[in-house]
Amino acid sequence: MSDVAIEAVTKTFGAVSIIKGVDLAIPTGEFAVFVGPSGCGKSTLLRMISGLESVSSGTIRIGDVDVTRRPPAEGGTAMVFQSYALYPHMSVSENMSFGLRMNGAPRAEIERRVGEAARILQLEQLLDRRPKQLSGGQRQRVAIGRAIVRHPKVFLFDEPLSNLDASLRVQMRVEIARLHQEIGATMIYVTHDQVEAMTLADRIVVLNAGKVEQVGTPLDLYERPANLFVAGFLGQPSMNILDACVHAADGTQVSIRVAHGPLIGLELAAGHGLAAGEPVKLGIRPDAIRLQPRGRGEMPADVEIVEHLGDEVIAYLRLPGTPEAIIAKLEKSSGVRVGDACAIGFAVPELHVFGTDGLARTRLAHSA
Amino acid sequence: MESHVRFWRVVLLAPPLLVFGLFVLWPLADSFRYSVTNWNGFSADAAFVGLENFRKIFTDGLFANAIVNSAIWMAAALVLPTGAGLALALLLDSGVRGAGVFKSIFYLPICLSSVVVGQIWIWIFQPDWGLLNTALSAASGETFGFAWLAKPGTALYAVIVAWSWQQTGLAMVIFLAGLTAIPRDLLEAAEVDGVAYLKQISHIILPMLRPATVVVIALSVINSLKGFDILYIMTGGGPFNSSDTLAMFMYDESFKKYKMGYGSAISVVLFVITLTIIFVYFKELKKMDEIYE
Numbered sequence A: 001m002s003d004v005a006i007e008a009v010t011k012t013f014g015a016v017s018i019i020k021g022v023d024l025a026i027p028t029g030e031f032a033v034f035v036g037p038s039g040c041g042k043s044t045l046l047r048m049i050s051g052l053e054s055v056s057s058g059t060i061r062i063g064d065v066d067v068t069r070r071p072p073a074e075g076g077t078a079m080v081f082q083s084y085a086l087y088p089h090m091s092v093s094e095n096m097s098f099g100l101r102m103n104g105a106p107r108a109e110i111e112r113r114v115g116e117a118a119r120i121l122q123l124e125q126l127l128d129r130r131p132k133q134l135s136g137g138q139r140q141r142v143a144i145g146r147a148i149v150r151h152p153k154v155f156l157f158d159e160p161l162s163n164l165d166a167s168l169r170v171q172m173r174v175e176i177a178r179l180h181q182e183i184g185a186t187m188i189y190v191t192h193d194q195v196e197a198m199t200l201a202d203r204i205v206v207l208n209a210g211k212v213e214q215v216g217t218p219l220d221l222y223e224r225p226a227n228l229f230v231a232g233f234l235g236q237p238s239m240n241i242l243d244a245c246v247h248a249a250d251g252t253q254v255s256i257r258v259a260h261g262p263l264i265g266l267e268l269a270a271g272h273g274l275a276a277g278e279p280v281k282l283g284i285r286p287d288a289i290r291l292q293p294r295g296r297g298e299m300p301a302d303v304e305i306v307e308h309l310g311d312e313v314i315a316y317l318r319l320p321g322t323p324e325a326i327i328a329k330l331e332k333s334s335g336v337r338v339g340d341a342c343a344i345g346f347a348v349p350e351l352h353v354f355g356t357d358g359l360a361r362t363r364l365a366h367s368a
Numbered sequence B: 001m002e003s004h005v006r007f008w009r010v011v012l013l014a015p016p017l018l019v020f021g022l023f024v025l026w027p028l029a030d031s032f033r034y035s036v037t038n039w040n041g042f043s044a045d046a047a048f049v050g051l052e053n054f055r056k057i058f059t060d061g062l063f064a065n066a067i068v069n070s071a072i073w074m075a076a077a078l079v080l081p082t083g084a085g086l087a088l089a090l091l092l093d094s095g096v097r098g099a100g101v102f103k104s105i106f107y108l109p110i111c112l113s114s115v116v117v118g119q120i121w122i123w124i125f126q127p128d129w130g131l132l133n134t135a136l137s138a139a140s141g142e143t144f145g146f147a148w149l150a151k152p153g154t155a156l157y158a159v160i161v162a163w164s165w166q167q168t169g170l171a172m173v174i175f176l177a178g179l180t181a182i183p184r185d186l187l188e189a190a191e192v193d194g195v196a197y198l199k200q201i202s203h204i205i206l207p208m209l210r211p212a213t214v215v216v217i218a219l220s221v222i223n224s225l226k227g228f229d230i231l232y233i234m235t236g237g238g239p240f241n242s243s244d245t246l247a248m249f250m251y252d253e254s255f256k257k258y259k260m261g262y263g264s265a266i267s268v269v270l271f272v273i274t275l276t277i278i279f280v281y282f283k284e285l286k287k288m289d290e291i292y293e
């Protein structure tokens, strides 16, 4: 087990810059998740850590070893691929023991480790099967087993659950979380699925277009997104982003007029740099929206679509006479119906303020 | 309805079956028929001689010679193009510069007729000004005038070289296709696990190339059995029958010595050998289906 340090790492393919300067420190034993839209460079960064991809500039260190220019074998990482990458002509146990056998590990040791991995992953009954004879979930467990037997310094997962169907994905997600608890190794996990990221991670690294947008615990990122990208990317349904305008700014006291809506007063940390008349964006999570009877609330709206999810209801609201739609996540007891004329109420403490630069302005607690 | 379907089946299958019967089955049956006669190939009368031709075959020194040469020929045709084709495929697949151009160059000989290939290599082996001797002379500093195709010790092997040169491109192309079908992830997984490249070849690439290998081997064997024209062009089986293969031997006996009955008996033996090889091939093919999807 080791920590991983990534410093000023870049990657270019020909003239195209894919990773544009990434700094990260992943402490020993942490479950770090790289999340971001497809094509943002998650796999490339992971493959650079493994040594499969060369590093254009910067350094990568695993434990005490600078692995920037080392071949994959010397990094001490083990990788689990989205495609499972199992050898079709080998049995489950041969697949798991392959790396050890090829590197001349003693037989008894190989057997012990394969047995241990098979126990952890409940593969004991399947050791003699060929990959072809396994289900998708079982194949993925074998791929994980192949990583476990090597006792790597760092586990690398590249979208390991993407090929599984939805229910199996949830089940394997739990197993991976359990695996991390049981062996406590450093793990770096790549996914484009924000639910996987939120549920698995000790810390999430949000990547976008080859850059780190924000690093933090799942709750951190959810409650205090540093910018519009992170705000929009994490959370399901996405955060509502409303156009607004600074009405007045007096020190930390700022009042903001929502387009087609109310005037809201709140307190921002010093240095927010906002001045009266400046456009801003207001972010509000769907679950922070309250529906009120028309006339009482500040922002009239019509209910366009209602989705029942069982325990909760998603309502798509339209502000009359505008193209703007707002999504609300409500209690199932809210009794909202299509065609209802209502008004939107904000839980002001849960509003996020973003400047024209896309960066969040820090709210001060107890602001009203 | 039922009879309608049957009618069209018969109508549609009749032409190919007719052609197959006329040009394959009929001559095949004919060779079996002639193989028990002493027909000379043109006269009207031929006497039934029973299994006499076959008895003669197995005591004929020239047949033994042809069998040995055929075995050498086939073994070489199996090993050389397969090995060279595999090596080239691995090299070109590893992303060396200009791989596309080299693929075309190595494949080119397959597109040439064996007659042309034979002629090219006759020039290469030409004793006085051929490329090989010129190169050897230049390298050794002495005049080199060895007649490769005219010496019993080298004639067969010289033709084998020419033949392998032509067949390597085919093996290479099939192996390249096989390599493309191996997912990159598999080798990367091995690479991360610290498996050396040579071990990746022996434990992953070669086993996964088995389907391609079976095809290459089958084609090599079948082509080598058919490999008559290049021998005919380059040595004609000589000198002193030193490069005679079964096909060459059969041709000589049938059409040069006018022993059509005897030649037919040889062709029957060749047919049985071919059939055995193809039978083994299909059994192998079936076994493979059980491993790979």
Ligand SMILES: Nc1ncnc2c1ncn2[C@@H]1O[C@H](COP(=O)(O)OP(=O)(O)O)[C@@H](O)[C@H]1O
Binding pocket: A013, A018, A036, A037, A038, A039, A040, A041, A042, A043, A044, A045
């Ligand atoms: N070997 C390569 N050569 C050129 N471009 C590449 C290569 N590998 C990846 N890319 C490009 O880099 C970008 C990021 O790819 P990747 O890291 O796979 O994204 P992600 O895993 O986040 O979906 C993509 O635009 C992709 O096309």
Ligand SMILES: [Mg+2]
Binding pocket: A042, A043, A044, A159
């Ligand atoms: Mg990817």
